[in-house]
Amino acid sequence: MLKKKNKYVVAVAGATGIVGRELVEILEERDFPVSDLVLLASERTEGERLDFRGKKWTVRRLTKDSFKGVDIALFCAGSERSLEFAPAAAASGAVVIDNSSAFRMDPKVPLVVPEVNGDAVEQHSGIIANPNCSTIALVLALKPIHDAAKIKRVVVTTFQSVSGTGKKAMDELAGQTVALLNFADVKTEVYPHQIAFNCIPHIDSFLENGSTKEEMKMANETRKILGDDSIGVTATAVRVPVFRCHAESVNIETEKKLPVNEVRALLAAAPGVVVFDDPSRNIYPLQIDMTGKDDIYVGRIREDVTVSNGINLWLVSDNLRKGAGLNAVQIAEHLVR
C-alpha cells in the first residue's frame, strides 16, 4: 500500500525511451507531487541527462537495487525488464505502474483506465498494469455504450503508428522514406517488411489461432477492463506509416437498440472522449491532428444497418499520451488521491 505523503519519490524505468520521455514531461505538466525523480535505463544511456522542472537529472542503470526509498515506479522498458525488475521494485515497497504487457492478464494485477475502472486500483498488491495503447482508446469509447445498451460483439481494425513500436521504429520509417524519395535501397530492421508507403497487417507475433498477440491483447484486455467476459471482441491490428497516434475502425453490436443521436450524446458526455464528427464539413479525427492531445477523438458515428443493433465509429488517440504515459500518470494520481 502507498503511504500517504505530500510528495513522492518517483522512478521511471525506461526513462530514455519515447514513452519514458513523454512520462517525465507529463509528470511535470500535471504537477505530480514528486519529491525526487529516479531515472533508469540501460547501460547504453547511463549518465545521460534529462530535463525535469528546469533541472537536469542523471539517468542511472536499472538494477534490482534501484528502488530503495522509491514510492511509485513507472515501468516503460519492455516486458522482459518488467518481469525481471518490477517484482523487486514492489518488494522494496514501491507501487509499480507497468506499461508493458507482462502482468496485464494476471488476475491479481488490476488493469486500469481511470475513467473506466479507476476503483480497481484499490485492489493492487504492488503492481498495477497499464493496458495496451489501442485497448485504452477502445474501452473509453465502449464503456458508455456498454453501460447503456450492453455490448454483444465488437469488430475492431487498428491503424497503428510506428511510435507504438518505440524510437527505433520511428527512425526506420524516417530513414526508409528519405531513402525511397532519393531512389536508394531501404533498410528493414524493426519490421518484417518496408513500412514507408506501406501498411503491414502484423503487430507482435503470430499465435497458433492465426491472430497476433496484439489482436488477442485487445480482446482479452477489453473484457477484463469492462469486467464482462461475455463481450465478443475480434481485432485486426495493422501498422501504418504514420509517426504518432493510433486510429481504430470500430463496429459494435449491442443487445438494446441505441439510436445514433443517443450514441453521440453518450460519447460526448463520457470522460476522456471528444466527439469530433461533422462529415458535411469533412470533420472527423485524423492522426496528424491528435498529437499531444489527452482525450480520444471519435467521429464517423453511424448506424450499421446490416445487423439489428449496430454502430460504426472511427477513433483516434495519441498512443504516447492516453495510450501510455498519460494513463500511467492518471493511475498514479488516483493512487495518491
Ligand SMILES: NC(=O)c1ccc[n+]([C@@H]2O[C@H](COP(=O)([O-])OP(=O)(O)OC[C@H]3O[C@@H](n4cnc5c(N)ncnc54)[C@H](OP(=O)(O)O)[C@@H]3O)[C@@H](O)[C@H]2O)c1
Ligand atoms: N510506444 C508506445 O506507444 C507504447 C504504448 C503503450 C505501452 N508501451 C510499452 O512501453 C514500453 C517502452 O516502449 P517505448 O516505445 O518507449 O520503447 P523505446 O523507445 O524502445 O524505449 C525503451 C526503453 O527501455 C530501456 N531499456 C531497454 N533495454 C533495457 C535494459 N536491458 N535495461 C534497462 N533499460 C532498458 C531503454 O533504455 P536505453 O535508451 O538505455 O536503451 C529505453 O529507455 C514497452 O514495454 C512498450 O510495450 C509503449
